[in-house]
Structures are given as structure tokens and as C-alpha cells.
Amino acid sequence: MRAILFIIQKEFLQIFRNKTMLPIIFLLPIIQLLILANAATFEMKNINISVVDYDNSRISREVISHFDASTFFTIIPTEQSVEKALELVHSNRTDLVMVIPNGFEKDIDNSIAPKVQLLVNSINGMGASLAYAYSSSILMNFTKNIAIKKLNVNIQTPPTISTQTSYWYNPELKYSHFMVPGILVILVTIIGMFLTALNLVREKELGTIEQINVTPIKRYQFIIGKLVPFWIIAMFELAFGLLVGKLLFDIPINGSLTLLFSFAGVFLVLALGGGLLLSSISSSQQQVMFVAFFFMIVFVLMSGIFTSTESMPNWAQIFNRINPLYYFMKVIRMVLVKGANLSDIRESFISVSILAVTMLSFAIFRYKKTS
């Protein structure tokens, strides 16, 4: 036991002596959180639209004013030619061109469905379909109202189904409530895993590990002594990040923090154990970083940080069963936003515990005092 304490003490001394690493460990992640939490949004706020109005009638101008009044659209003026308007799409100055052909007003007067053409820049497929949906609903409502006014008689209305939608847990659909926990998971994992992985291999690279190897310290004592300091730092980082998230983004904390931190504790044993394993099979810091970086990117993208894991193909869902970040990403959002309790996250808890024990025993087994 005393041997472990000495190792821990040594690591802490080294960490706090290093004046360049300290701000990197504590400040950089928080700055990231502040900046990036607001960047991640799919919400469309502004669509640039250019209108080529060949009809130039009272009604066509009225249609345009409806687009002008909508909060989604900004009208970008264009000349009276489709070619000129497409030029604007080419140079990214407008997203959508609406062409109102000659005879638009006449068609409406004669109760014929008037024609409108929409040309949408669809490089971003999702944005394009939203732009199309918004503009067609404005057009539909506009012409429907005219038709109803013209009929001017109370025709029998067809039966309808009224849908009332409610968004639970996040009624304003705030993205930061979704992204802040997600980014926090990544930052805590990066800090914990990379610090651990780099630490051991650095001793190898500098040759100082030989000095430890000749001491009577046991394998498991050494591994635990290397793990504990970074585990504490990562837990502290999580607490700090949550505090910043609460103060600046007002993220909800609906569940039990004890539950979240006990899960995080087990998760970190897994992540840090992974880092140790990586470093014990690598010979240089460069190699460790590269391998760790590869796994990190794959795990992060598969974890559902941006998109729902349920819509992923089957093989991805099977892969996610061994993806530590998938579990943590899911649990932190469930506990913070939805207030999930232990029985809600039981399966994830068990899976992560099994993975953690496996990983740690593997790391201890794989580390050899003789090289």
C-alpha cells in the first residue's frame, strides 16, 4: 500500500511541477466547451432566397412579401433572369431561387393551380429539404387562403386530425442541453486517457522506467499508482465542466450527481486502463498518440454525439456494445437531462463495469517489468 502511495505522490508532484501542462489540462477544455457548445446546431435560422418574378403582378408581389415577413427567409435581390439568379447560387450568395412564371395571377383568377418553380442548392441535403419544406408551406398557405376567400361559401370541411406535439425534458429544443454533456464526455476522456497513455510511455522513452523496474514494486501496485492521479484529475475535470455548463449554459441537472459520478468513476477506470494498455504495447509517445487518436475518433463518432445511435446500421449498433463512449454519452444525457435513476441505466452500468474489469486486468497482465 505504501508503495502505491509513493507512486501517486510522485505523479502528482510531476504534474503540478509542469507549468505548461497545467493550463492545457484545465483551461483548454473549458475554453473549448464555451466556444463549441453553441456551434453545434442543425436549426435553420436563415435561408437566403432570390425571387425571379416574371409575372410582376399584385399577387406575385404579395407572395414575395410573405417570404419577406417570414423569419426564416432573407430576400437577396436579383436581376430578372434565372441565369443571373443561378449565378448567385453558384457563388453561395443565395440558397434558393424561386421563379414565378408569367400568368401566375391569371391562373389564380381562373382557379387553375398556379405554377411556381423552386431551385434549391442541395449540397447540404438536410438544409435543402428544410428550405423546400418551409417555402412550400408558405406557398401552400398563401394559395389556400386565396382559394377559401374566393369560394366565400361555407363548404363542408373534410375531417381532420389535430396533432399536439410536446417536447419533454427540453421544451425549447435547446441544442446546448444536448451538446454540452456530449462535449464534456469527449474532453474528460481525452484528458484522462491521453495523459495516462503518454505518461507511461514517456518514462519508457526517457529510460526512467528502468529505475522503477529494478525496485521491488509489484505490477499491480505500479499500474494502480499510475492510474489513480489521472483518475482524480479526470473526475475533477468533469465536476469543473459540469459547473461551467450549469453556470453558463444552464444545463439541467435533473438526476442524481452521485449516480453520474459513480458511473463516470467506472468509465474512467475503463478509459484510463485502455490508455495504460496502449502505452504498454507501444514504444514511443508518437505511436501511442497515433493509435489512441485513431480509436478516439472512431469511438467518438460512433458514440452518438451528433446523431441518434438507434438509426445506425446494425453492425454499428453491435460495435457500440464495446464502445465505452457510447455508454457514457448515453448515461450522462439520461441522468442530467432526463433525471434517469439507477434502474434506467442499469444495463449500461453493468456493461461498462465488465469492460472496465477486463481492460484493467489486461493492462496489468500486459505490463511487464522486463522488456
Add this chain to the structure above:
Amino acid sequence: MNNSKPNKFWGFALKEFRHIFRDKRTLLIIFGMPIAELLIFGYVVTNEIKDANIAILDKSGDYLSQKLTSKLASSGYFIPTTYLYSENEIEPVLRSGKAKMVVVYEPNFAEKFFREKNAAIQIITDASEPNTASLLANYAGSIINSFASENGANELRSSPIDIRVRMLYNSELKSVFMFVPGTMALILMLLTAMMTAISIAREKELGTMEVLLVSPLKPSHIVLGKVLPYVGLAFINALVILFLGYTVFDLPMRGSLALLLLVSFVFIILALSLGIFISTVSKTQQVAMFFSMIGLMLPTMLLSGFIFPIENMPLVLQWLSALMPPRWFISAIKTIMIKGEGIAYVWKEMLIMIGMIVFFLTLSIKKFKVRLS
């Protein structure tokens, strides 16, 4: 006398090449990474929703509500996995994540629909995933609307307007146009900047930089020799990504390939100069790696318009994204590949990238100390 210099330089560059190629594990990852990432973005990280688990609370239980439930199920978006019997069950099923959405039918659904001409449905979504929640609600809403008009009487059914839509550049609305340029930027940026920064910092940390500096090679040649292999690797990676995008994901190549490669080359040089700059400000590999990893990975993914469109961000972040090198690269290659435009449309991006190269290199030269402390 001058003849021997290029030889020495190439000898040094060759040595660096051998260093990289000897390490099979790193090599595997350098070439495995773009492939893995393209597959993930192509098949896993998509915004499409399918097979979302939903719960049904059918207080009516008549033929019409059942018909609508099976219509929701056959849409491909939803799988009704749980059937609830009271309002109290809604909260637990959403909280545990067993269902992402709950559909609640009011009692006497069919009767209200036909007699009173209006039946009500409540849709409750789990908005802890806001994007998924609003997509699910939208899909369900449009399915319900078309169900209502199919089953209602056929008065006033003709569409009031004839909208012809043409999706320019990407008529099938595929996501490949977003993620291939993005993956290229991410891989080239991280691989080149990170590897360069770390390999120079490594020489500093192990003290071998001093050995190199007393050699007859000029410091600029040493740095050049160290980064040259990474230029080669990054360029090969760019080609692999383009080839995969072209063959597996049907990415069109409408513009000039030569121009595209030129832009990629400029971007690689930019990433290199950024890497050199990082290495001049970091003493150890750890510092270099945290700077490039934390400072580059998430910002490249989130601020470059790769996953989240820049136009939707708050104004301050839009300005900040203008400082992100990948943003200009992505915008340029999209213009070339997808719109098929020539240099007239990408000169601005090129100029900005070249400006950034000059900026980073000037800073590095100022910072670079021949005599190490």
C-alpha cells in the same frame, strides 16, 4: 561544393521516411484512418431517422386508431415496440430510453373523426435529443396529415398550387457531399499538423535536435526534411479519400482534378506550417499533442461547416470559423467537385489559405531559436 548540399538534404529526408515506414503500426493507422472514417460518415453518422422505437397509448382502440398505428409502423421511421395503458406509464418509458416518442390517441377516435370532423392525437417526444425529437415529430405529423386526407371525404382535395422543385447539384439529397470534403479536411489537418508538431517536438524533448543543429545542414533544411515525408503521406491519403468517395459513394467530379489537387496541396502545406508553429511553442511532445489534438480536432469538426452549417451559428462563431483553415479548404473543394467551377470561384479561398501559410511560417521563424536553451 554546392553539389553536395542537395544530397545531404535528400539523405536526411530519406532517413525520416525510413523512420516512419519502419513503424508498421503507425503506418497501418495512417492509411486505415481515412477508410474507417469515410465508412463511418457514409453509413453511421447520418441525419436520417429510421426504426425509432415508439410507444403507443391507444385510449380508443378502434379500427381507425389501429390503422393509423400500422401506417406509422409501415413508414420505416417508427417501430411501435411498447403499448401503454395509462398516462403514468409515459414518463418511465421515455426516461429509460425505451421509446423516443409516445403517440396518444384520444378515446372514441374514429367516432370523433367522422362525426365531429376532428380527432386529436398527442405526440410526446424525448427532446433530450432535440434534433431527433423535431425530426420524429415532423415525420409523424406529415404521416398523420396524409392519413387524415386519405380517410376523410374527398371535398376540396385538389392541390391549390403546383410547385416544381429542382434540387441543384445533389438531386438525391445525399450526404456524401458534406462528409467527403469534411473527412478530407479532418484527416489532412490532423495527420499533417499533429505529426509534424510531434515529430519536431520529439527531437527537442530527446535532445537530438541539438545534434542535428550542429550538423552542416541548415535549420530550415532540417525542418523541411522532417516534414517532407508527411507531405507525401498526406497527399496519398487525399488521393485515397477521393478515390473511395468516387467509387464507393458516387461522389461526382465535375471540376478539374488538377485544380482540386492543387487546392489540397496548398491545404497540406498550410497544415504543415501550423504544425511547425505548434512545435515551436511546445517544449515536449505532450504539449504539442494536446495543442493539436484538443485545439484542432473538435474545432475542425464543429467550426468548419463539416457537420454543422456555418450559417446557423451565432455571429461570433461565424467570425471565429473564418479563422479556421479547414473552413476555406472545404468550401473550395466543394465548389470545385460539386459545382464544377474553376479558379475564378476559388481564388479567394486559395488566397486566404496562402495568407495563413505566410502568417504561421513567419511566426515560426521568429520563434525558432537555433541555440536551444
